[in-house]
Amino acid sequence: MKKKLNVSVLGVGALLLLSACGRSDVTSHSTGLWGRLxxxxxxxIQGLSFGGSVGLGIIIFTILIRAVMIPLYNRQIKSSRELQELQPELRRLQSEYPGRENHEALAYAQQALYKEHGVNPYASFVPLLIQFPILMALxxxxxRVxxxxxxxxxxxxxxQKDPYFILPILAAAFTFLSTWLTNKAAKDRSAMLLVMNIMLPIFIFWFGTRISSGVALYWAVSNAFQVVQxxxxxxxxxxxxxxxxxEAEEKExxxxxxxAKKKAHKHK
Structure with a gap:
């Protein structure tokens, strides 16, 4: 559960980082690896702007980028789901090793549990770290172009900003829907996670009203793609x-x- 919360926090942090990126224009005369990327x-995007529609180019390019990153997404989800399945065992260990004095013993027991089930608790962060530079370049x-x-x-x-706030609203709505769908199947949902699921769309909307419509369009399309994904x-x-x-099969x-035991007991 903490991992899901951390992922959301990382997403907010990434947005803040993006807002602080360089503002100077990037042209064919720009130097540096990042500028060239x-x-x-x-x-x-310009090449995909059929009929001269830059908006269409943004939509197509965003979909292509998200499609390319589907394997990373699937790996991230697989790792998160494996960790989620271990949450009951992790809580049991926390109850067995309470307090700071048992911190090392708890960490050792957790690592042993991860090793036993073949789970890497940090595996879901690797795809995120790979995705960030791509999304930042986009x-x-x-x-800047x-x-x-x-x-x-x-x-x-x-x-310019969307004068009717339609794109920020769509971006926020799809963000809420994607986080709601992501966490709907979770066995454990903390109050902090629920708060984050509400605050993140609000932040997306607020930020979307203060940036260019091109970026808001990207966010709306990207988050809509994530819902479908x-x-x-x-x-x-x-x-x-x-x-x-x-669970029904296990109960049965x-x-x-x-x-069978009751029947066997009667025949004795």
């Missing part, structure tokens, strides 16, 4: 259904054992 992303392209700030899409000027690869409704089925198995 941003320019490459910008050129790719953000940089949308904010002049050609991407001069386009229009539907009702918005991509270089969750429903396809980590559908909480299917997970709950499967868990209930397994135990009931059969009890009936």
């Amino acid at each position: 941003i320019l490459m992303f910008g050129k790719a 953000y940089g392209a949308l904010t 002049p050609e991407l700030r001069e386009g229009t899409f539907l009702w918005v000027d991509l270089g 969750i429903l396809v690869f980590n559908n909480p409704f299917k997970i709950i259904e499967e868990r209930n089925r397994l 198995r135990k009931a059969k054992i009890r009936r």
